[in-house]
Amino acid sequence: MRENGYAPIRDYAVIGDGRTAALVAKDGSIDWLCLPNFDSPSVFGRIVDARRGGSFELRPEEPFEADRAYRRDTNVLETTFRTTSGSVRVTDAMLLTGDGLAPMREVARSIEGLAGRVPMCWRVEPRFDFGGKRPRIDRRAGGVFATAGGDALAISSWDAGDPQPSGDAIEGTFVADTGTTALLDLASAHREPVVLPSRADVDRRLEDTSRFWAEWAGRIDYGGPWRDAVVRSALALRLCVFAPSGAVVAAPTTSLPEWIGGARNWDYRFAWLRDAAFTIDALLRLGCRREASAFFWWFMHATRMTMPRLRNLYRVDGRLEATERDLERLDGYMSSRPVRVGNGAAEQVQLDVYGSVLDSIWRYASNGGEIDRATAKEIGEVADCVTELWRGEDSGIWEPRSPPLHYVHSKAMCWVALDRACKLAERGVIADHRKRWEPAAEEIRAFVEEHGYDADRGTYVRAGGRDDLDGALLTLALFDYHDPADPRLHGTIAAIERELSDGPLVYRYRGADGLDGREGYFLACSFWLVDALARTGRSADAKRNMEELLRHANEVGLYAEELAPDGSFLGNFPQALVHLALIGAALCVTDHERGAG
Amino acid sequence: MFWGALAGGLVGTVVLTTSLRLAQETGLTRMDIPLLLGTIFTPDRSRASLVGYAIHFFNGLVFASLYGLVFVAVGSAGWLLGAALGLVHALFAGGALVNVLLPAVHPRMGTRYSDARETPILEPPGFMLRNYGRHTAIVTVVAHVLYGAIVGGFAGGLDLG
Numbered sequence: 008m009r010e011n012g013y014a015p016i017r018d019y020a021v022i023g024d025g026r027t028a029a030l031v032a033k034d035g036s037i038d039w040l041c042l043p044n045f046d047s048p049s050v051f052g053r054i055v056d057a058r059r060g061g062s063f064e065l066r067p068e069e070p071f072e073a074d075r076a077y078r079r080d081t082n083v084l085e086t087t088f089r090t091t092s093g094s095v096r097v098t099d100a101m102l103l104t105g106d107g108l109a110p111m112r113e114v115a116r117s118i119e120g121l122a123g124r125v126p127m128c129w130r131v132e133p134r135f136d137f138g139g140k141r142p143r144i145d146r147r148a149g150g151v152f153a154t155a156g157g158d159a160l161a162i163s164s165w166d167a168g169d170p171q172p173s174g175d176a177i178e179g180t181f182v183a184d185t186g187t188t189a190l191l192d193l194a195s196a197h198r199e200p201v202v203l204p205s206r207a208d209v210d211r212r213l214e215d216t217s218r219f220w221a222e223w224a225g226r227i228d229y230g231g232p233w234r235d236a237v238v239r240s241a242l243a244l245r246l247c248v249f250a251p252s253g254a255v256v257a258a259p260t261t262s263l264p265e266w267i268g269g270a271r272n273w274d275y276r277f278a279w280l281r282d283a284a285f286t287i288d289a290l291l292r293l294g295c296r297r298e299a300s301a302f303f304w305w306f307m308h309a310t311r312m313t314m315p316r317l318r319n320l321y322r323v324d325g326r327l328e329a330t331e332r333d334l335e336r337l338d339g340y341m342s343s344r345p346v347r348v349g350n351g352a353a354e355q356v357q358l359d360v361y362g363s364v365l366d367s368i369w370r371y372a373s374n375g376g377e378i379d380r381a382t383a384k385e386i387g388e389v390a391d392c393v394t395e396l397w398r399g400e401d402s403g404i405w406e407p408r409s410p411p412l413h414y415v416h417s418k419a420m421c422w423v424a425l426d427r428a429c430k431l432a433e434r435g436v437i438a439d440h441r442k443r444w445e446p447a448a449e450e451i452r453a454f455v456e457e458h459g460y461d462a463d464r465g466t467y468v469r470a471g472g473r474d475d476l477d478g479a480l481l482t483l484a485l486f487d488y489h490d491p492a493d494p495r496l497h498g499t500i501a502a503i504e505r506e507l508s509d510g511p512l513v514y515r516y517r518g519a520d521g522l523d524g525r526e527g528y529f530l531a532c533s534f535w536l537v538d539a540l541a542r543t544g545r546s547a548d549a550k551r552n553m554e555e556l557l558r559h560a561n562e563v564g565l566y567a568e569e570l571a572p573d574g575s576f577l578g579n580f581p582q583a584l585v586h587l588a589l590i591g592a593a594l595c596v597t598d599h600e601r602g603a604g
Numbered sequence: 605m606f607w608g609a610l611a612g613g614l615v616g617t618v619v620l621t622t623s624l625r626l627a628q629e630t631g632l633t634r635m636d637i638p639l640l641l642g643t644i645f646t647p648d649r650s651r652a653s654l655v656g657y658a659i660h661f662f663n664g665l666v667f668a669s670l671y672g673l674v675f676v677a678v679g680s681a682g683w684l685l686g687a688a689l690g691l692v693h694a695l696f697a698g699g700a701l702v703n704v705l706l707p708a709v710h711p712r713m714g715t716r717y718s719d720a721r722e723t724p725i726l727e728p729p730g731f732m733l734r735n736y737g738r739h740t741a742i743v744t745v746v747a748h749v750l751y752g753a754i755v756g757g758f759a760g761g762l763d764l765g
Contacts, residue, residue: 025720043716103719111717219721251714252727252735297723304725311634312737325634325727325735379649 008034012057013341016263016576019054020075020084020563021243022114024101024216025250028259029114030054030580031084031099033073037063042158043112043197045249045256046276046323048136048348050160050195055262055346056337061134063193065097065116068126068180077563081220082242083213084563093123095183102212103219110194110202115213117190118167120183129191130178131162137334137348144172150194150203151177160195165206167191228294231597236557239564240586241293244286247583249323253301254278254309255286256323258568258579264343265569265578269524272343274350275568275579277320277329280306280360281404284486285587287367291374292594303371306364307382314385315392317364319357319406320350329353355402356411359479361393362420362427366486369427372436383437390428391440394447397421397454403470404479409521413471415459416479422451423486456495465498475518476506478532484539485591491543500539511536511552512559512570527569527577530556534588541596549596556589605681605759606672612686612758613668616751617661623750627743635729635736635743640702643712643726664751667693671755686756687749694748698732698741 008014014032019039021028027047030039038053038060052060067090075086083100098117102109118127133142135155142153150161151170164170167189168179181189192209194201204212220242229237247256257279262272283306290299309321320329331353333345368386372378378386397418400411425448432439458471469477480499483489489496507514512528513536533556540549559574560566566585568578627633638656639649641663646652671689675681707715707728714724732741 023720025718025722103721104717105721223720245720248720250720250722251716251718251724253714253723253725254727301723301725305727308634308727312631324730326730326738328738377648381649381653 011341012053014038014054016340016567016580017561019561019565019580020077021246021259021565021581022082022084022099022101023246023259024103024112025246025248027101027112028246029101030260031086033075033086035064035066035073035086035088035097037099037114039260040114041259041276042160042195044323045259047197048139050133050135050158052134052137052337054260055340056138059134059138059337061132061138063114063129063131065118065129065191066127067092067095068128075563077239077242078217079221080224080238080242081217082246083217083220087121088125090123090125093125093183093185094121095119095125095127096121098213100213100216102209103216105212105215107208108202109208109212110204111197111199112195113204113209113212114193115190115209116192117188117210117213118183120185120187122185124185125183126180127167127183127189128178128180129167130173130176131193132176133160137346138336141175144175144177146170146172148203150201152201153177157198158195159201160193161201161203163192163194163203163209165190226294228292229594229597231593233553233557233593233597236560236564237293237590237593240589241289241295243565243581243586244289244583244590245298247581248298248302249278252309252323252325253298253305254321254323254325255282255302255583257282257584258582260579261348262343262346263340263567263577263579265526266343266524267341267571267577268343269526270343270345271522271524271526272339272345272347273352273579274331274347275582276323277350277353278305278309278323279320280310280317281319281357281363282584282587283360284363284366284370285584285591287370289587289590289594291370293590296374299371299374300376303367303376306367307385310364311385315388317360317389318353319355319360320353327353351408352402352406355406356399357403357406358396358399358401358414358417359404359420361389361396362423362486365390365393365424365427365431369430372431372434378436386428386431387437387440390425390437390444393421393424393428394443397447397451405477405515405520407520407522409519412473413458414477415455415467415470416477416482418451418455418459419483419488420486422448422455422488425451460495464502465495466502467495467499469516469518473518475516476503478503478507478513478515478529478535481513481532481535481539484542485535497543500536500543503536507532508536509572511555527571529569530559530566530582530585531568531588534585534592537592538588538595541592541599546596546599549592550600553592553596605675606669608761609668609672609675609681609755609759610665612755613665613671615758616668616754617664619754620664620747620751621657621660623747624743627739627747633733633737633740633743635733635740637702640706640710640713640726640729644710647712647725668755671752672759675756675759681756681759683753683757683760686759687753689756690749690752691745693752694745697748698744702729702733703731
């Protein structure tokens with residue numbers, strides 16, 4: 008199952024609590040967990056270094072087969088191990104706090120004997136600060152503690168064997184008998200004392216957590232044919248929301264490679280404004296108004312300091328610093344070096360974010376979201392800023408490390424920004440400066456049509472003066488840049504199918520991007536193709552693509568950023584943008600089918 | 605001395621509020637104290653700012669009275685002692701008052717403990733309010749030292765006079 012200590016990315020499931028998230032491998036090992044927040048250093052980082060990263064293993068002591076699923080419509084994971092001695096179900100969850108005194112962050116692992124007597128073992132190897140700090144292990148106050156600097160975690164065990172310090176790890180063994188339930192609890196603290204829970208409290212919080220997720224998922228408003236995929240995507244997206252601020256991380260991981268052995272390894276534990284329009288749209292259309300409102304106010308606050316200019320990405324706590332550096336001590340997933348923390352793309356100019364943000368505001372306001380005068384003034388200033396900025400080159404949505412270009416997608420998104428500003432003004436949400444914005448929007452469109460369209464091939468191109476394509480151009484259909492019947496839109500979709508796609512799977516581009524090596528199919532683009540096909544009247548093709556793409560999810564319904572030609576997952580996991588694109592595509596196809604019906 | 609501190613509190617709060625606003629407008633910080641205080645009572649941003657300014661002014665006078673009590677207790681006052689108290693005030697505000705206590709009572713603000721059950725619409729400030737921009741701590745300290753110096757100066761001036 009593992010190769011050189013690494014499980015396939017496809018073998019992971021995610022659990023989380025709205026502040027951080029853990030990846031659980033199919034063999035029962037928690038191989039990724041940053042504490043206390045998404046963007047904190049990892050304490051379990053085996054996924055980026057099998058030797059030094061640290062993990063929390065829990066498995067039968069004998070050969071086993073495992074299958075797992077989330078408890079229905081929750082983010083509580085159930086893994087069933089089958090051995091020659093019997094079977095055992097492990098329930099994993101990051102617990103929500105609820106009422107009463109609870110650990111700052113908490114992972115519960117409940118072990119239920121289903122049949123026979125299964126010998127079980129577990130081992131916690133905490134490696135604080137991405138493996139940079141060895142822990143001090145000691146037993147006190149009824150638990151075994153691992154501490155390093157201001158961080159601490161305590162392992163409590165009930166009927167799961169006596170926790171034994173073993174070098175710089177904590178381990179235990181026990182036998183899971185039919186009908187018995189054992190429990191392991193990891194309680195963590197950062198710059199404060201660890202709270203040691205009682206078994207009854209952990210059991211209660213585990214059930215409360217499960218109930219919360221089921222109730223939350225039960226409120227999702229989708230009645231189409233892909234309910235399970237949509238609900239799972241919404242649950243995955245919810246795990247990417249940083250509850251203290253409302254920010255949404257692109258993924259809870261860093262540096263899972265876009266190609267095995269390659270250097271395209273990036274830190275996605277930031278919130279990208281690029282995703283804002285998709286996020287607001289998905290949340291509103293699924294009926295998650297509170298989450299949409301929280302996200303809207305997060306990005307309106309986060310962007311305030313640089314207004315009217317927008318940055319590409321922000322830290323989940325609102326800070327701007329995202330200095331990129333390599334963690335030399337880590338091997339990287341399957342020797343894919345470097346492992347990076349921080350993201351240099353923060354320094355790039357990406358004009359598409361203006362379209363994304365203005366479109367988000369438009370959707371929010373159109374759905375009854377209230378915008379006060381001070382915010383309305385800022386929105387107007389952003390639109391004014393776009394009337395100047397669009398003329399410059401930028402780095403584009405894909406953040407290549409090559410020199411800036413006149414990316415067609417970026418220009419089109421500048422048009423979207425001004426179009427939405429005009430619509431907001433028309434509705435009276437913001438001051439009416441359409442006299443400034445409309446001419447600029449027309450100028451942008453003229454530029455795109457003149458420099459960004461290849462008349463011979465009948466398609467828009469990636470950038471002015473180039474002839475390669477860009478999967479992001481599919482979003483021209485999603486953002487209503489053209490009427491759905493427009494031949495240029497149809498031509499672009501057809502060209503992308505012809506030149507960037509293998510069936511339903513789409514590469515985001517094939518041209519140079521300033522980096523060596525290659526990458527897999529880009530799953531967000533693949534779902535955007537579904538969306539674009541549905542919007543341009545090709546519902547049958549859209550539905551067929553959708554069905555095929557859904558078969559590429561892993562067994563618990565999650566996706567990484569990319570897919571290798573052999574079907575394995577590549578890139579950070581689970582990726583919010585893919586799940587947003589899935590939700591958008593499912594809603595669009597369903598709506599169009601109903602419209603046609 | 606006490607009444608001088610109170611008068612200084614009035615002037616000092618105007619200066620403090622203006623300097624914070626200036627820092628906000630020049631992009632040094634996203635911190636908006638009137639908004640943070642006002643949104644305890646209303647989600648409407650404009651109304652929140654109005655309420656927030658009133659609370660901030662009231663707080664300015666309350667802190668000036670506390671300064672005044674210290675001046676009376678030690679039997680002297682002046683801009684230097686006031687500035688020192690302003691420094692302590694800033695550290696308390698950034699380290700505990702706004703960082704810990706405000707999120708604890710604010711119905712619309714996240715805390716470091718907010719989990720997936722919650723959907724706050726105001727991000728928590730963080731230690732020394734640095735979530736609102738890396739210069740926020742400096743801005744906070746400078747503004748409060750200025751406030752303290754004014755309160756101390758007024759208190760000392762009246763006493764001397």
